[in-house]
Amino acid sequence: MSFLKLIMIAALAWGSGAAFAGDSKMTFPTYYRTVNIDGLKIFYREAGPSDAPTILLLHGLPSSSRMFEPLFRRLSSQYHLIAPDYPGFGHSDWPSPKSFAYTFDHIAQVMNRFVETLHLSKFTLYMQDYGGPVGFRMALAHPERLESLIVQDAVAHNEGLGANWKKRREFWENRKENEEALRKNLLSLETTRTRHVGDDPNVDLYDPDLWTDEFAFLSQPAQAEIQSDLFYDYRTNVGSYPKWQEWMQKTQPRLLVIWGKHDLSFDLGEPERYRKDVRKAEVHVLDAGHFALDTKADEISELVRKFVNKK
Numbered sequence: 001m002s003f004l005k006l007i008m009i010a011a012l013a014w015g016s017g018a019a020f021a022g023d024s025k026m027t028f029p030t031y032y033r034t035v036n037i038d039g040l041k042i043f044y045r046e047a048g049p050s051d052a053p054t055i056l057l058l059h060g061l062p063s064s065s066r067m068f069e070p071l072f073r074r075l076s077s078q079y080h081l082i083a084p085d086y087p088g089f090g091h092s093d094w095p096s097p098k099s100f101a102y103t104f105d106h107i108a109q110v111m112n113r114f115v116e117t118l119h120l121s122k123f124t125l126y127m128q129d130y131g132g133p134v135g136f137r138m139a140l141a142h143p144e145r146l147e148s149l150i151v152q153d154a155v156a157h158n159e160g161l162g163a164n165w166k167k168r169r170e171f172w173e174n175r176k177e178n179e180e181a182l183r184k185n186l187l188s189l190e191t192t193r194t195r196h197v198g199d200d201p202n203v204d205l206y207d208p209d210l211w212t213d214e215f216a217f218l219s220q221p222a223q224a225e226i227q228s229d230l231f232y233d234y235r236t237n238v239g240s241y242p243k244w245q246e247w248m249q250k251t252q253p254r255l256l257v258i259w260g261k262h263d264l265s266f267d268l269g270e271p272e273r274y275r276k277d278v279r280k281a282e283v284h285v286l287d288a289g290h291f292a293l294d295t296k297a298d299e300i301s302e303l304v305r306k307f308v309n310k311k
Contacts, residue, residue, distance in 0.1 A: 027073065027076055030045050030047040030072050031045070031046045031047065032045060032091075034091075035114065037114050038113060040093045040110065042085065042093070044085065045069075046080075047076035047081045048075070050080055052079050053080065053123075054082065054122065055080070055082070055124045055150075055304070056082050056115070056126065057131075058083075058125070058126065058135050059086070060128045060130045060153075061129055061231075062089075062214045063090075063291070064090025064217075065090060066090065067128070067293060068081070070297035074298070075301055079308065082118065082120070082123075086110070086134070087100060087102075087110055094220075094222050097225050102226055102230040103230070103233040104134060104137060104230070104233055105137065105236070108133075108137035108138050111134055111138055112141060115138070115145065122146075122147050123145060123146070124146075124147050124149070125150070126150040126152070127150065127151055128152040129152075129154055132237075133234070133237040133240070139247070140247055143251065147254070148254035148255070148256070148307070148308070148311065149253050149254065150255075150256045151274060152293075153259055153265070153290050153291075153292065155241075156241055156248075156270075157241055157245065157270060158238055158241055159273065160267050161238070161266065162266055167181070167185070168234075171232065172235035175232055182231065183224055183228055186227060186228070186231060187219075187223070189212075192218065193208075195289075196294055197289055198262035198263050198289040200262035202295070205295045206294055210294060245277050249277050252278055254307075254311060255278045256284075256303065257271045257275070258284050259271045259284070259285045259286065260285075260291070260292040260296075261288070262289045263288075263290040263292075284303055286300070
């Protein structure tokens with residue numbers, strides 16, 4: 001073989017390798033889609049190769065799938081990312097509470113139908129805040145669909161709710177007497193901001209659009225009734241915690257726990273409670289708030305990448 005031909009083969013091989021390396025850094029566009037689920041329009045974001053490992057991302061209160069945009073920008077080259085908005089949130093339909101029961105059981109049923117409609121047979125389930133009670137219901141109903149679990153600031157133990165939930169428990173005990181106070185607190189601009197910043201002294205890291213946009217959403221006429229109905233149903237999550245713990249202890253799922261240490265919504269001891277349930281759980285407490293992606297998206301995306309690839 002001539003020296004010139006060897007050079008040409010080497011050049012082609014190098015070019016092919018360079019193209020492959022470049023492909024691994026490609027970012028895929030995010031698509032903004034809707035699908036009809038039992039007469040409801042459910043909005044969702046989707047990005048990444050359809051044949052890559054799927055991560056289903058479930059958002060919290062009072063956010064929407066928008067909260068996961070930082071992960072979409074960082075992980076779409078390697079994973080198939082899907083993040084829906086629940087009924088009553090974001091760009092999904094907001095049916096009247098008179099015609100739609102805003103309970104976690106019901107929302108989990110809609111999300112299971114969403115998974116079936118999109119033909120998602122296997123996925124990693126990423127759960128933040130309200131995503132926890134929705135996701136655990138989905139996991140127990142269809143454990144065969146799960147490859148692994150990622151928990152970000154979502155509670156599965158009664159102690160995890162902490163002292164801040166005293167007034168909220170009073171609302172569960174007597175809704176009529178406590179609903180007005182609950183709405184003023186839960187839906188206020190101050191509380192919406194605190195959910196993001198918590199007690200983080202580095203307030204300059206937080207984009208105020210995060211909470212002003214959410215407050216605008218919460219201020220819509222339909223939201224007070226929708227959110228108070230769903231929050232009243234939160235008491236059923238507390239009753240379900242022992243069942244979720246038993247399931248984790250029995251099945252020992254692959255589990256990554258990510259927590260913001262400045263989160264005032266939940267007790268900081270909650271991450272270690274997960275480790276007691278799942279012996280090999282990976283637990284990371286970050287210098288972040290309740291919505292840890294606000295300030296630690298790079299770190300979280302790397303944790304997710306290592307965790308999903310490790311399987």
